[in-house]
Amino acid sequence: MTSPLPGEDTLIALLAASLPPARHTRLTIGDDAAAIALPDGSLLLATTDLLMEDVHFRLRWGDLPALGWKALAQNLSDIAAMGGTPTHALIALALPAHWSPDDAMAVYRGLGELAAHAAVDIVGGDTIRSAGPLTISLTVLGRVLEHEMLTRRGAHPGDGLYVTGTLGRAATGLRLLETGEPVPASLAPAVRAQLRPQPRLAAARALAVSGCVTAMMDLSDGVATDLHRLCLASGVGAVVEPAQVPIDPVVEAGCRWLAAHQQSCDPLSLALQGGEDFELLFTAPFDATDTLQSRLAPLPVTRIGRITQTPEVLLQGNDTVPLPWGFTHF
Amino acid sequence: MTSPLPGEDTLIALLAASLPPARHTRLTIGDDAAAIALPDGSLLLATTDLLMEDVHFRLRWGDLPALGWKALAQNLSDIAAMGGTPTHALIALALPAHWSPDDAMAVYRGLGELAAHAAVDIVGGDTIRSAGPLTISLTVLGRVLEHEMLTRRGAHPGDGLYVTGTLGRAATGLRLLETGEPVPASLAPAVRAQLRPQPRLAAARALAVSGCVTAMMDLSDGVATDLHRLCLASGVGAVVEPAQVPIDPVVEAGCRWLAAHQQSCDPLSLALQGGEDFELLFTAPFDATDTLQSRLAPLPVTRIGRITQTPEVLLQGNDTVPLPWGFTHF
Numbered sequence: 001m002t003s004p005l006p007g008e009d010t011l012i013a014l015l016a017a018s019l020p021p022a023r024h025t026r027l028t029i030g031d032d033a034a035a036i037a038l039p040d041g042s043l044l045l046a047t048t049d050l051l052m053e054d055v056h057f058r059l060r061w062g063d064l065p066a067l068g069w070k071a072l073a074q075n076l077s078d079i080a081a082m083g084g085t086p087t088h089a090l091i092a093l094a095l096p097a098h099w100s101p102d103d104a105m106a107v108y109r110g111l112g113e114l115a116a117h118a119a120v121d122i123v124g125g126d127t128i129r130s131a132g133p134l135t136i137s138l139t140v141l142g143r144v145l146e147h148e149m150l151t152r153r154g155a156h157p158g159d160g161l162y163v164t165g166t167l168g169r170a171a172t173g174l175r176l177l178e179t180g181e182p183v184p185a186s187l188a189p190a191v192r193a194q195l196r197p198q199p200r201l202a203a204a205r206a207l208a209v210s211g212c213v214t215a216m217m218d219l220s221d222g223v224a225t226d227l228h229r230l231c232l233a234s235g236v237g238a239v240v241e242p243a244q245v246p247i248d249p250v251v252e253a254g255c256r257w258l259a260a261h262q263q264s265c266d267p268l269s270l271a272l273q274g275g276e277d278f279e280l281l282f283t284a285p286f287d288a289t290d291t292l293q294s295r296l297a298p299l300p301v302t303r304i305g306r307i308t309q310t311p312e313v314l315l316q317g318n319d320t321v322p323l324p325w326g327f328t329h330f
Numbered sequence: 331m332t333s334p335l336p337g338e339d340t341l342i343a344l345l346a347a348s349l350p351p352a353r354h355t356r357l358t359i360g361d362d363a364a365a366i367a368l369p370d371g372s373l374l375l376a377t378t379d380l381l382m383e384d385v386h387f388r389l390r391w392g393d394l395p396a397l398g399w400k401a402l403a404q405n406l407s408d409i410a411a412m413g414g415t416p417t418h419a420l421i422a423l424a425l426p427a428h429w430s431p432d433d434a435m436a437v438y439r440g441l442g443e444l445a446a447h448a449a450v451d452i453v454g455g456d457t458i459r460s461a462g463p464l465t466i467s468l469t470v471l472g473r474v475l476e477h478e479m480l481t482r483r484g485a486h487p488g489d490g491l492y493v494t495g496t497l498g499r500a501a502t503g504l505r506l507l508e509t510g511e512p513v514p515a516s517l518a519p520a521v522r523a524q525l526r527p528q529p530r531l532a533a534a535r536a537l538a539v540s541g542c543v544t545a546m547m548d549l550s551d552g553v554a555t556d557l558h559r560l561c562l563a564s565g566v567g568a569v570v571e572p573a574q575v576p577i578d579p580v581v582e583a584g585c586r587w588l589a590a591h592q593q594s595c596d597p598l599s600l601a602l603q604g605g606e607d608f609e610l611l612f613t614a615p616f617d618a619t620d621t622l623q624s625r626l627a628p629l630p631v632t633r634i635g636r637i638t639q640t641p642e643v644l645l646q647g648n649d650t651v652p653l654p655w656g657f658t659h660f
Contacts, residue, residue, distance in 0.1 A: 011431050012457055018435055019442045022451035025418065034453035036418055036471070039370035048454055048469055050422040054461040088355065088366055092380040092467050101341050105348055112349045121352035123364035124378055127342055131384040132462025137422050139378055139469040141366075 009229070030233065031151050032081040032217055033142070043149055045086075045142040047078040053096075053133035061177050064103060065110030066195035067136060072114045074220060075140035077199035077278040081218035082151065083208030084144035086201070088123045089115060092137040094130035107136070110196075118201060148208040150282070152233035155215040157309040159283040161238055162292065164203050164301055166248035167223065168267060169193035171274020176254055179261060187257060190250045197278045204280055206295045216282035221275040223304070224326030228313050230281060237312045240272070240305040240323060247271040272315075273326040283307055339559070360563065361481050362411040362547055363472070373479055375416075375472040377408040383426075383463035391507050394433060395440030396525035397466060402444045404550060405470035407529035407608040411548035412481065413538025414474035416531070418453045419445060422467040424460035437466070440526075448531060478538040480546040480612070482563035487639040489544055489613040491568055492622060494533050494631055496578035497553065498597060499523035501604020506584055509591060517587060520580045527608045534610055536625045546612035551605040553634075554656030558643050560611060567642040570602070570635040570653060577601040602645075603656040613637055 016029040026043060027035035033047035051071045053059055072089060079086040091111060095104055104127070115122050120140070173194025176183045183191060200218070207213045215234055219226050223240070231238050247267050255265035284292060292301045305316070315323040346359040356373055357365035363377035381401045383389055402419060409416040421441060425434055434457070445452050450470070503524025506513045513521060530548070537543045545564055549556050553570070561568050577597050585595035614622060622631045635646070645653045 008457060011434060012455070014431055015434060015438045015455070015457065018438050019452045020446040022453060023449070025451045025453050028451065028453045029455055034418070034420070036453065038368055039372070040368075042369070044374070044471075046418065046420055046454055046469075046471065048420040048422045048467065049456045050424055050458050050465070050467055052424055052458060052461055052465070055424075055458055088364070088376065090364070090376055090378040090469060092378045094380055094382055094385075094465065101344055104341060104345060108345045108348050116350040119353070121355045121358065122349045123352060123355050123358045123366065124376055125342070125345070125359060126379045127338060127345065128380050128382060128385055130462075131382055132460075135380070135382070135424065135465055137378065137380055137467035139376075139420060141374075141376065141471075 027151065032078040035082070035149060041146060043144050043146055045079050045082050045084045045144055046139065047075050048137065048139040049075050051136045053135070059134065061195070063195050064106035065113065068107040068109065068111030069114045069196045071136040071138045072111050073197045073199050073278065075138045076118055076120070076201060077218040077220065079140055079142035080199050080201050080204035081216055081280060082144055083148050083204060083216065084142040085205065086118060086120050086140050086142040088121050088141040090124040090139045091122060092126040094128050094135040096130050096134050144208070150208055150213055150216040152215055152217050152230045155230060155234035155236050155283040155307045157236055157307055158286060159214055159307040160286040160288060160303045161240070161305040161307060162282050162284060162301055162303050163219070163246065163279050164200055164296060164299055165277070165279040166246045166300065167277050167279065168251035168271035168274050169248045170197060170276035171270045172251045172254035175258060175265065179263070181261065183257065187250060187254055190254050194276065197276060199278050200280050203296050203299050207280065207282060210292070210295055212284045212288050212291065214283045216280055219275070219277050219279045219281050222326040223272045223281065224323055225275070226281055228325050231311060231313055235311065237308040237310045238305055239308055239314045239316050239320070241316050242268055244302060244304045245271050246300060246302045272323070275326070357481065362408040363414070365412070365479060371476060373474050373476055375409050375412050375414045375474055376469065377405050378467065378469040379405050381466045383465070389464065391525070393525050394436035395443065398437040398439065398441030399444045399526045401466040401468045402441050403527045403529050403608065405468045406448055406450070406531060407548040407550065409470055409472035410529050410531050410534035411546055411610060412474055413478050413534060413546065414472040415535065416448060416450050416470050416472040418451050418471040420454040420469045421452060422456040424458050424465040426460050426464050474538070480538055480543055482545055482547050482560045485545040485560060485564035485566050485613040485637045487566055487637055488616060489637040490616040490618060490633045491570070491635040491637055492612050492614060492631055492633050493549070493576065493609050494530055494626060494629055495607070495609040496576045496630065497607050497609065498581035498601035498604050499578045500527060500606035501600045502581045502584035505588060505595065509593070511591070513587065517580060517584055520584050524606065527606060529608050530610050533626050533629050537610065537612060540622070540625055542614045542618050542621065544613045546610055549605070549607050549609045549611050552656045553602045553611065554653055555605070556611055558655050561641060561643055565641065567638040567640045568635055569638055569644045569646050569650070571646045572598055574632060574634045575601050576630060576632045602653070605656070
């Protein structure tokens, strides 16, 4: 690779290598979720995530239910990225000393809303007083048939590189929220994308049963970072065509608003480097756009590039340049 | 009950009640683990716990591998308490800003040691930089046959109340560690019990297949607290006989050492109020001691009281008095 591994990925690889080998697991650390064989031959999927105040969100944004929603959403998205259906969730919550039961209930309200929407049972939890920031840990379990499971590993040179939906909304929402200023209603979809992301559960299942997807993951850290991970896992490279990246219209509008407030903003950077859109990044035959679109409609699907043999991630242009790893929370 | 519910239990009940009803779960929030039906009729068990620096441990104790060990141990103990066998674990780690990869590896080393010992696969994880204290979230999955699962709910008036092993070691270890002074080698078992507890996996399975246990849980918060929970879940009361409580010899020795260092210490309080022994608290027929002992040997099993119809938890003595809820971390 032309770019060094960022700290988070290096550390996770080190930590995973330090563990005793897994003895009864189909797929362990290194994908969106782990997979465990069940007695009927199907697979149990499991994933966990930690969200912490001032790392992943700020309490001054004022939307406590959104914290519960988002913690669940990003784990649901991990199950979806494997082609699976989420079924159960466990939550562990560390509450700051000054929090009231009502504050905790508000977090649970958002969690419950999305759980009901996704038909996921919240089956367990732990609640402690935090010695520091609000911390939410979610674990989500799901199911997938073995032959429908999608991982990061199957991309082949010559495959097309695709994304669902549009990109950059959540990162734009983050930029807007960080200004601390009230934003016009026209930009609310960006803020909503940041606070209450919608995991692509139905689209992921449609792709899993399509039979033509070779590798898949969800966009939690942005194309720039996640594409590196997919390419590393598959032992391939990729070339991204900037002109094909489906930048959400609210990203352009948000950038204009930010510029009017003396803040620099580049739509393509937000779309490629910005995380938390929770769209699906996947590979399939190069000419599959129409087939894929007919399966996912009305959700747009876009081919943004192609998979190559050389293990480099490049951005095509007059000068084709390496696409560096993006920002991660680590 | 004669004592009010402490904050943690009240809040968990409130939060659980606020969630949408579980639709495809055999047993949800309110026991040591949740239970989910699998295709072959067995049950998947799932439990999660959050450990936070300066709430559950102090870094100045200087044993990083112990943090990984203990985080896993307390979740393994929850699976054991249901009569199950733990199989898989997921870890999420929030690392303080100044931590090196070696520090994180040290936590994983302890985790891996116990995982190997318990034949549990570590299958997933999340690693973030903490905006505050070191935080470890563990989720453990396990399996149990439906007819062997033990919950907190089956205790009947007239049952005997039993514990495995001896009590008070971990709480004594905590008191010793908190002095910050070097302790004599004779007290090392107490410190070890606090830092590297041994979940009762084999004993729990032996009790699950014995067919005579009516209710079971693990002692994570101490008899005083956990017995209240068991009685509430079963709709019964209990009378504890202080003279029967199996106080570990190291508790008496620790109390003498603490007294010599001008600290008050009551062995019975440490045994009843002190948490984290991770012994099993269970109910079975009143005359089952010999049967139970033959199944658990060489691990001691002791009948410490009996289950009553009146929903009160009492400590028998010249004056029989209510046993108040003990300390919890909340």
